[in-house]
Amino acid sequence: MPPKCSIPPVNRNRPNNTRPDVLYTIRETLIAFKRAPLLTGLSAAMVGLALFVVGLFGLATHNVRLYLETLAERVEVVAYLRDDARTADIATMQASLTMLPEVLAVDFVTKGEALERAYSELPEFNEILTDLEVNPLPASIEVRLRPGSRTAATADRVAQQAALHPIVEEVQYGQEWVDKLYTLRRMGAVTTTVMGTAFAIVAALIIGTAVRIAIFARREEIKIMQLVGARDSFIHRPFLLEGGVTGALGGAIAVLLTYTTFWSVFNYLFIISWIPWEWAALGMSAGVMFGVMASGYAVRKHLREV
Amino acid sequence: MDVNRWYILTYEADDPNVIKFIHVTKEYDRPEPALSDVSFHLLKGQFSFLTGHSGSGKSTALRLAHMVERPTEGEVRASGFSSLRTSRRDVWKLRRTVGYVFQDFRLLPGRTALENVSFALEVIGSPKNQILSRAQRLLGQVGLAPKAGASVDQLSGGEQQRVAIARALASEPLLLLADEPTGNLDERATRGILDLFWEINALGMAVLMATHDLELLRRHPSARVLELDQGRLVYDSAGTEQPQSTGDGTPQPGSDASPDLGSEPDPTREMNAAEVLDSAGEPEPAQQHET
Numbered sequence: 001m002p003p004k005c006s007i008p009p010v011n012r013n014r015p016n017n018t019r020p021d022v023l024y025t026i027r028e029t030l031i032a033f034k035r036a037p038l039l040t041g042l043s044a045a046m047v048g049l050a051l052f053v054v055g056l057f058g059l060a061t062h063n064v065r066l067y068l069e070t071l072a073e074r075v076e077v078v079a080y081l082r083d084d085a086r087t088a089d090i091a092t093m094q095a096s097l098t099m100l101p102e103v104l105a106v107d108f109v110t111k112g113e114a115l116e117r118a119y120s121e122l123p124e125f126n127e128i129l130t131d132l133e134v135n136p137l138p139a140s141i142e143v144r145l146r147p148g149s150r151t152a153a154t155a156d157r158v159a160q161q162a163a164l165h166p167i168v169e170e171v172q173y174g175q176e177w178v179d180k181l182y183t184l185r186r187m188g189a190v191t192t193t194v195m196g197t198a199f200a201i202v203a204a205l206i207i208g209t210a211v212r213i214a215i216f217a218r219r220e221e222i223k224i225m226q227l228v229g230a231r232d233s234f235i236h237r238p239f240l241l242e243g244g245v246t247g248a249l250g251g252a253i254a255v256l257l258t259y260t261t262f263w264s265v266f267n268y269l270f271i272i273s274w275i276p277w278e279w280a281a282l283g284m285s286a287g288v289m290f291g292v293m294a295s296g297y298a299v300r301k302h303l304r305e306v
Numbered sequence: 307m308d309v310n311r312w313y314i315l316t317y318e319a320d321d322p323n324v325i326k327f328i329h330v331t332k333e334y335d336r337p338e339p340a341l342s343d344v345s346f347h348l349l350k351g352q353f354s355f356l357t358g359h360s361g362s363g364k365s366t367a368l369r370l371a372h373m374v375e376r377p378t379e380g381e382v383r384a385s386g387f388s389s390l391r392t393s394r395r396d397v398w399k400l401r402r403t404v405g406y407v408f409q410d411f412r413l414l415p416g417r418t419a420l421e422n423v424s425f426a427l428e429v430i431g432s433p434k435n436q437i438l439s440r441a442q443r444l445l446g447q448v449g450l451a452p453k454a455g456a457s458v459d460q461l462s463g464g465e466q467q468r469v470a471i472a473r474a475l476a477s478e479p480l481l482l483l484a485d486e487p488t489g490n491l492d493e494r495a496t497r498g499i500l501d502l503f504w505e506i507n508a509l510g511m512a513v514l515m516a517t518h519d520l521e522l523l524r525r526h527p528s529a530r531v532l533e534l535d536q537g538r539l540v541y542d543s544a545g546t547e548q549p550q551s552t553g554d555g556t557p558q559p560g561s562d563a564s565p566d567l568g569s570e571p572d573p574t575r576e577m578n579a580a581e582v583l584d585s586a587g588e589p590e591p592a593q594q595h596e597t
Contacts, residue, residue: 024428221414229401229477230429304394 028238029245032214040246043210047250048257050203051287054196055258055275058283061192062275068185075150075181077143077158077173083111085139085167093141093165102149102158107142111135138169152179200290203250208294211243215302222302232303239299240292247291251284321386323347324481324512325371330380332366332537339378340366342537348514348530350480353507355523356516358534364516367534368483371514372406373397385480402430405474409486411466413458419445419469420454426476444472448502464495471502482506484515488522500525 033040081090090108097106109117114137118129143158155173163171215222225235262274325348332341341363348354356364369375371384373392382389385403392400413422423441432440445454448468458466467487474482484503488496500522507513515522523531533541 023434220412224412224414224425224473225429226398227401227406227412228426228429228473229398231398232395234429234431 024234025237025241029241032218032238032242033245036214036217039210039213040242040249043206044246044249045253046206047203047247047287047291048253050199050206051250051254051283052257053199055254055280055283056261057192057195058275058279059258059262059272061188062279063272064188065185066273068181069147071181072147072150075145075155075173077145077155077162077171079141079143079159079162079165079171080138080169081140081167082169083138089165089167090139090141093162093167096165097141097143097158097162100158100161102145102154104144104146107144109140109142111137111139114138114140151182200286203247203287204290204294207243207246207250207291208298210246211239211295211298212302214242215239215299219302226303232300235303236296236299239295243291243293243295243298244288245291246295247287247289248284250291251287254283254287255280321383322349323383324350324352324385325514326381326383327367327370328381328383330367330370330377330382332363332370332375333378339537341370341377341534343380344534344537344539345380346532346539346542348481348512351507351510351512352530353504353513353526353528354515354530354532355526356514356532356534357518357520357523360518361536362534363537364518364534365485366537368406368485368514368516371481371483372404373400402477403480405471405477405479405482407467407470407474407482407484407487409489411458411463411470411490413466413469413473415459416457418455418457419450419461419465419472422458422469423472423476426473430477432476440476441472444475445469447475448472449498462495463491464498467491467495467499468502471499471506475506479511481512481514484513486517487515488517488519496522497525 079093094106094108097103112135115129115135118137119126122129141162143162145154145158159171159173162168222235258280259274262272265272325346327344327346330341330344331339333339344363344367356367358364366375370377370382370389373382373384373387373389376382376389384400387396387400387403414425417425420438420441423444424437427437427440442451442454445451445468448471450465450468450472453461453465458469461469467490471482471487482503487503488499491499496519503513503515504526517523523529531541531543532539
């Protein structure tokens with residue numbers, strides 16, 4: 001039989017403690033920052049610069065989009081009318097076009113109004129226009145499209161509808177121009193997505209490397225933790241928080257830099273608008289997420305290796 | 307909550323053995339295996355020496371028992387956790403029932419003795435308000451209460467090892483594994499550390515101490531002695547030379563048959579454990595030691 005046992009040799013320390021130790025995690029993270037402020041600061045700065053590039057792309061995309069939207073507002077279908085068009089026919093045509101779901105407004109421009117516009121918009125031709133004995137400009141019906149329907153396909157459909165009317169001489173809507181506009185917009189979105197992803201990965205790699213260095217600095221401590229029976233999650237947590245905080249700091253730096261750029265351009269170059277704050281918040285949370293993921297990967301890899 | 311489900315699944319609470327090696331072979335990238343078909347059982351509360359020349363496989367055996375590594379063949383069970391069924395994620399459960407002491411102490415440098423012990427208590431999730439008092443009590447238990455506030459760098463080797471032992475006791479383990487714990491210590495400190503292990507054992511904790519220092523065996527002839535040579539178990543003072551442990555791993559706690567010391571002694575070998583024990587007096591069956 002076993003020797004005398006005054007204390008029954010039963011493990012009284014069953015691992016029933018599964019509650020995450022929040023205070024420990026926070027304290028260890030703060031200690032890590034205090035121990036290596038340069039490492040943390042530098043990696044946050046590098047993450048900040050990488051995310052700043054994403055921010056610049058975001059700022060550019062946002063403003064290009066706004067500009068394209070003002071351009072798109074000018075996507076309209078113009079139906080030039082024959083000179084012998086009767087008022088009743090014009091009214092019928094106006095009414096039928098207004099009923100189309102894509103149509104925002106239908107305006108009738110008389111011959112006289114067209115000439116007045118020509119005067120004001122093309123002042124260099126004023127003399128020629130004054131010398132004319134008859135007004136050569138046709139009356140027209142201008143169809144403005146609803147936002148979201150300002151595409152080449154819709155414009156084409158509306159143009160065909162307009163052309164059905166016998167009083168119409170010719171329909172114009174500048175299809176190449178509309179197509180180019182939308183290609184440009186798509187290109188902008190794709191560029192931002194690709195470059196944004198690339199620089200976000202750069203940020204994640206930086207955080208991962210920083211956390212690896214932090215793990216290396218604490219490898220003895222980690223060994224002892226494993227030796228005495230720390231749960232893996234207990235070992236992970238301070239590093240995850242460290243990665244998350246680094247990501248958040250980097251995100252904050254990026255937002256600050258982007259805002260500074262916006263402010264300088266706005267004040268000294270030309271008027272642009274600031275990206276929606278949700279985008280900035282999204283960028284910050286992406287920084288945090290990448291930080292947590294990158295450090296989680298690094299620390300898991302380390303624990304598997306030892 | 308299935309917080310304690312692991313206990314049901316992997317822990318054999320009524321097993322009288324704290325360690326079982328069942329036909330264990332461990333191979334590395336070397337032609338000779340580090341351990342070769344080693345089988346033995348260690349009872350709860352038993353004090354055992356694991357001896358042999360350096361490179362005989364002592365450290366490998368301890369690492370297997372702590373599941374730092376897994377056997378290439380066979381099965382290791384330590385405090386009820388089987389190497390075949392315990393996943394890497396669950397090893398921490400084993401670690402809280404098996405303490406480990408190294409030759410080189412492995413303390414956190416730059417921290418005090420108290421901080422080193424508190425760290426272990428904190429890591430295993432001891433209640434916050436008890437950590438300090440428990441750490442102090444543990445240091446008192448190893449005779450280091452007066453030096454609790456000293457940085458471990460300023461402590462002597464023997465004192466550092468005491469801190470390491472206090473840390474290993476933090477989780478109140480069933481078993482203490484010690485890998486050459488006196489290897490870096492002078493004669494006096496060695497004696498002190500050995501006595502400390504002996505006291506700890508008296509509280510009911512099993513101890514498996516790897517050492518190549520046969521002098522230690524002579525000093526505690528009542529302890530069980532296992533000897534490894536080139537990865538093979540060549541001697542077991544509890545009786546069975548290479549215990550014919552069948553695959554079921556049924557322990558034979560009462561089988562303290564007369565120590566079969568004389569089996570094929572290699573005349574070319576240096577004095578082995580059995581001979582040391584012979585020269586020290588009558589080797590008693592290990593299970594009867596009382597301290």
